[in-house]
Amino acid sequence: MGHAQTANPIDAMGVAARAAFVLAPLGLFVLVSWVLATKTLPVDLAWSWIPSLDIEWRFRIDGLGALMLLMITGIGTAVFVYAGGYLAGDPNQRRLFWMLVLFMVAMVGCVTADDLFVLFLFWEATSLTSFMLVGYSHARAESRKAAQQALMVTGTGGLALLAGFIVLAQATGTTRISDIVEIVPTLGETPALTTALGLLLVGAFTKSAQFPFHFWLPNAMAAPTPVSAYLHSATMVKLGVFLLARLDPAFGEWPSWEWTLKVVGSVTAAWGMVLALRERDLKRILAWSTVATLGTLVMLVGMRGEGAAIAVGALLLAHGLYKAPLFFVAGNIDHGTGTRVIDRLGDLRRQMPWTAAAALLAGASMAGMPLSFGFIVKDVILEAKTAVDVFTFAKAANTVFGSIAVAVAGVAAIRVFWLHPGENQRVEAHECGPALVGPPLLLALLGITLGLFPFYVQDLIALAGVAMIPGTEVPVLSLSLAPGPVLGSLAVTLAIGVVIYLLWDPLHQRFERIAARTGRIGMASQYERSLTWIPTFAAAVTRRVQDGRLPVYVGLVAASAAAAIVVAIAHLVASGAATWAAIEWPGLGFAGAAALVIAGALVAPFVRDRLVLLLAVGLVGFGSALLFVFAGAPDVAWTQFAVETVFVIVVAAVLLGLKRLGRGMGIAEPRFRPLALGVSVVLGAAVAALLMIATAGPFDMSLPDWFGRTSVPEAHGRNVVNVILVDFRALDTLGEIAVVMLSLMAALPLVAALRRRRAPAGDAR
Amino acid sequence: MNPRLVILDVVARPLYVVILLASLVVLLRGHNEPGGGFIAGLVAVSASVLWALAHGPAAAEARLPFRSPLILSAVGVALGAIAGLPALLLGDAFLTHLWGAIPLGFTEIEVSTVLVFDVGVYLCVWGALAGYALSLLEADLEAPAKDSPEARR
Numbered sequence: 001m002g003h004a005q006t007a008n009p010i011d012a013m014g015v016a017a018r019a020a021f022v023l024a025p026l027g028l029f030v031l032v033s034w035v036l037a038t039k040t041l042p043v044d045l046a047w048s049w050i051p052s053l054d055i056e057w058r059f060r061i062d063g064l065g066a067l068m069l070l071m072i073t074g075i076g077t078a079v080f081v082y083a084g085g086y087l088a089g090d091p092n093q094r095r096l097f098w099m100l101v102l103f104m105v106a107m108v109g110c111v112t113a114d115d116l117f118v119l120f121l122f123w124e125a126t127s128l129t130s131f132m133l134v135g136y137s138h139a140r141a142e143s144r145k146a147a148q149q150a151l152m153v154t155g156t157g158g159l160a161l162l163a164g165f166i167v168l169a170q171a172t173g174t175t176r177i178s179d180i181v182e183i184v185p186t187l188g189e190t191p192a193l194t195t196a197l198g199l200l201l202v203g204a205f206t207k208s209a210q211f212p213f214h215f216w217l218p219n220a221m222a223a224p225t226p227v228s229a230y231l232h233s234a235t236m237v238k239l240g241v242f243l244l245a246r247l248d249p250a251f252g253e254w255p256s257w258e259w260t261l262k263v264v265g266s267v268t269a270a271w272g273m274v275l276a277l278r279e280r281d282l283k284r285i286l287a288w289s290t291v292a293t294l295g296t297l298v299m300l301v302g303m304r305g306e307g308a309a310i311a312v313g314a315l316l317l318a319h320g321l322y323k324a325p326l327f328f329v330a331g332n333i334d335h336g337t338g339t340r341v342i343d344r345l346g347d348l349r350r351q352m353p354w355t356a357a358a359a360l361l362a363g364a365s366m367a368g369m370p371l372s373f374g375f376i377v378k379d380v381i382l383e384a385k386t387a388v389d390v391f392t393f394a395k396a397a398n399t400v401f402g403s404i405a406v407a408v409a410g411v412a413a414i415r416v417f418w419l420h421p422g423e424n425q426r427v428e429a430h431e432c433g434p435a436l437v438g439p440p441l442l443l444a445l446l447g448i449t450l451g452l453f454p455f456y457v458q459d460l461i462a463l464a465g466v467a468m469i470p471g472t473e474v475p476v477l478s479l480s481l482a483p484g485p486v487l488g489s490l491a492v493t494l495a496i497g498v499v500i501y502l503l504w505d506p507l508h509q510r511f512e513r514i515a516a517r518t519g520r521i522g523m524a525s526q527y528e529r530s531l532t533w534i535p536t537f538a539a540a541v542t543r544r545v546q547d548g549r550l551p552v553y554v555g556l557v558a559a560s561a562a563a564a565i566v567v568a569i570a571h572l573v574a575s576g577a578a579t580w581a582a583i584e585w586p587g588l589g590f591a592g593a594a595a596l597v598i599a600g601a602l603v604a605p606f607v608r609d610r611l612v613l614l615l616a617v618g619l620v621g622f623g624s625a626l627l628f629v630f631a632g633a634p635d636v637a638w639t640q641f642a643v644e645t646v647f648v649i650v651v652a653a654v655l656l657g658l659k660r661l662g663r664g665m666g667i668a669e670p671r672f673r674p675l676a677l678g679v680s681v682v683l684g685a686a687v688a689a690l691l692m693i694a695t696a697g698p699f700d701m702s703l704p705d706w707f708g709r710t711s712v713p714e715a716h717g718r719n720v721v722n723v724i725l726v727d728f729r730a731l732d733t734l735g736e737i738a739v740v741m742l743s744l745m746a747a748l749p750l751v752a753a754l755r756r757r758r759a760p761a762g763d764a765r
Numbered sequence: 766m767n768p769r770l771v772i773l774d775v776v777a778r779p780l781y782v783v784i785l786l787a788s789l790v791v792l793l794r795g796h797n798e799p800g801g802g803f804i805a806g807l808v809a810v811s812a813s814v815l816w817a818l819a820h821g822p823a824a825a826e827a828r829l830p831f832r833s834p835l836i837l838s839a840v841g842v843a844l845g846a847i848a849g850l851p852a853l854l855l856g857d858a859f860l861t862h863l864w865g866a867i868p869l870g871f872t873e874i875e876v877s878t879v880l881v882f883d884v885g886v887y888l889c890v891w892g893a894l895a896g897y898a899l900s901l902l903e904a905d906l907e908a909p910a911k912d913s914p915e916a917r918r
Binding site: 634635638639642643645646649650653654715716717718719721722723725726727730731733734737738740741743744745747748751752754755 | 811903
């Protein structure tokens with residue numbers, strides 16, 4: 001990485017341009033603050049979008065949305081400032097800023113959407129923009145792979161989410177989220193809702209990197225630091241938690257909801273923290289601790305009671321306020337020393353005093369030290385847990401989580417800044433410019449300030465709680481330093497945390513050995529395997545189904561059609577719904593036409609001469625046209641005549657041109673093909689049976705009657721078929737002729753390519 | 766190349782005109798009698814194919830309106846869409862058809878957006894299917910000229 005060593009490198013983007021971009025999140029932040037100050041929540045906005053499906057652009061800012069909005073825009077402002085400094089001089093910086101703006105808009109849409117499908121739209125937009133952001137350094141293979149992985153995992157989850165939304169909308173009869181959360185509790189656990197819940201959970205878990213979809217998040221650290229700080233502290237990965245919190249009032253009373261969230265959240269929290277020990281890269285260590293925090297959040301959403309709802313809001317805020325600065329710190333270390341590997345770092349406080357200060361403040365909040373907002377959150381979480389009956393595993397996971405959080409904070413804030421790196425080499429280091437030091441310091445200081453004066457945010461957090469559990473009271477967030485359960489538990493986690501911190505290196509080696517053995521069955525390698533397996537499988541299927549021989553294509557289509565019809569008929573017969581039409585003797589004309597068809601069909605398989613074959617097939621076509629004449633459908637008959645004529649002429653001309661007609665030019669196919677005979681007999685019998693069943697029932701005449709009645713008075717035409725084509729269903733016809741033209745447009749280059757390929761090589765055939 | 770069939774050559778010119786006139790009749794009577802744009806388009810295609818057999822696909826293409834099957838069918842689609850526009854000006858839904866009559870004293874001519882639409886269908890089908898038929902004929906007729914047994918000898 002060739003970072004410029006001067007404090008003021010030559011900018012590809014001017015300072016003014018960067019400042020203009022910073023105005024985007026800052027302006028939104030001011031706007032959100034203004035809304036919060038002047039309006040009573042929730043604030044609703046709506047525009048009509050697809051009225052026939054009852055889908056509207058509905059937006060609602062409630063407490064939870066407002067909390068997320070403040071983080072998205074507030075931390076966003078810090079990220080934009082930081083990105084301006086971090087990537088100064090990068091020729092693609094402008095693109096990064098635009099992607100960040102788009103991502104921010106998508107996030108804002110997600111947290112304010114009050115319609116399932118509007119939410120889904122923005123949800124997918126965050127997946128796509130984060131793909132672009134994670135893959136920002138697209139020249140590096142590692143970063144392309146990470147971006148692809150993030151997109152595949154969250155994109156697959158997005159599909160599950162869409163399916164879940166559709167089922168949910170069908171089950172509740174509305175797409176409006178604020179209505180759904182009121183309707184669902186009145187419906188009880190129906191199979192449809194359970195299905196919807198399962199799909200929604202997959203969507204939320206992939207987005208928030210919950211076990212077993214946790215593996216993509218640390219890999220996404222290939223993104224530039226400002227992107228990691230934004231996506232993986234305050235915004236995108238919180239979306240899954242946000243969605244769960246949104247739906248908490250709907251499903252909160254279900255035991256399956258409660259237990260799934262508690263178990264998955266706890267496992268993710270514990271596992272994420274353990275995996276953090278495996279890493280040597282500061283950013284990846286922070287990424288795993290983010291996974292763990294997301295697990296804790298999911299667990300808290302799953303827990304009942306107001307205390308848990310308050311704890312979700314508080315932890316969302318606290319995590320944003322300490323994780324973003326810690327990511328910035330990791331970025332600054334990378335910027336100042338050229339490495340993020342903790343073995344090669346140490347004693348940086350002299351060269352990077354301001355970064356060290358920011359790391360210390362943010363680390364204190366992460367470790368839950370007294371006087372920080374992290375401490376308040378610990379207090380709230382502990383209260384939530386003592387208030388309700390808690391799964392023992394969750395309690396244990398939380399202790400593990402807390403201890404390792406202390407250790408991670410120690411590594412990020414103390415080890416690299418205060419300790420000597422031992423026998424490892426020391427690296428050159430320098431402090432970064434104000435754009436890189438300001439944002440982490442400011443956010444970390446905010447985390448401490450809120451720790452000292454928590455009542456500034458207690459109303460906001462209470463409003464977030466109200467959004468999850470209506471009627472939540474405003475908690476008194478206080479800085480209590482009195483000896484009590486909180487300090488006691490803090491002492492325990494602190495003690496364990498310090499031990500883990502001191503034993504970091506031996507623990508790391510132990511885990512590396514275990515991981516080397518379990519890596520093959522881990523989720524990351526399952527993902528890799530599926531990536532290679534999918535194209536292999538697709539290629540095998542394609543080779544089997546599309547082998548380039550026309551008889552095989554026709555056979556496959558005919559066989560699957562026959563199978564589908566036979567299954568349908570078997571169903572009808574089994575259910576007793578099938579009645580068979582009585583056999584009537586046809587009139588003379590009808591019988592004659594049918595005889596032509598049958599004669600043509602019987603002759604065709606036995607002739608070898610192509611011209612005779614063509615005429616036999618033509619006989620089938622003209623026979624069917626005659627059938628239409630006697631069945632009272634002159635228009636269809638006429639069309640059939642015209643099509644048959646053109647078909648026979650063109651094919652005959654082509655065959656003549658190819659010199660494929662005449663003596664000794666017969667088809668070299670075996671005369672008897674049992675499989676083909678079987679398929680055609682079954683298909684013919686199945687279609688005949690289907691027609692007999694279909695024509696047995698009473699014919700619904702309402703539509704034909706209506707067309708017959710209205711054709712002349714409303715459409716001034718006596719030919720009902722044509723009136724339907726050009727008037728009643730004119731839009732369909734317009735679409736069809738457009739398709740006909742487009743197909744020609746697609747076919748012309750193909751034919752031209754065929755001619756080009758033949759032209760130079762005279763013996764292509 | 767195949768020796769030209771003299772009879773085909775001679776009758777192609779009058780037949781071409783007759784078939785196209787017939788297709789126009791089919792098109793215009795379509796609203797009240799069997800017929801319509803789609804069938805009329807197919808009839809017109811057979812005229813083009815006839816010309817291609819007599820004088821070669823390139824000559825048949827040159828005789829098409831606009832001298833290009835793709836443009837012909839595109840014009841057809843455009844006419845179909847245009848036919849729906851007047852209704853929009855009156856505040857009705859797209860493709861709501863309008864009728865009017867031009868009095869000529871002794872009789873009157875009925876005009877309607879339906880006719881415009883049906884002409885669009887006619888041109889689109891003619892262009893597209895003639896495009897398919899002519900390009901296939903062209904591709905397959907020119908290739909054996911080079912590698913047919915006579916050419917190799």
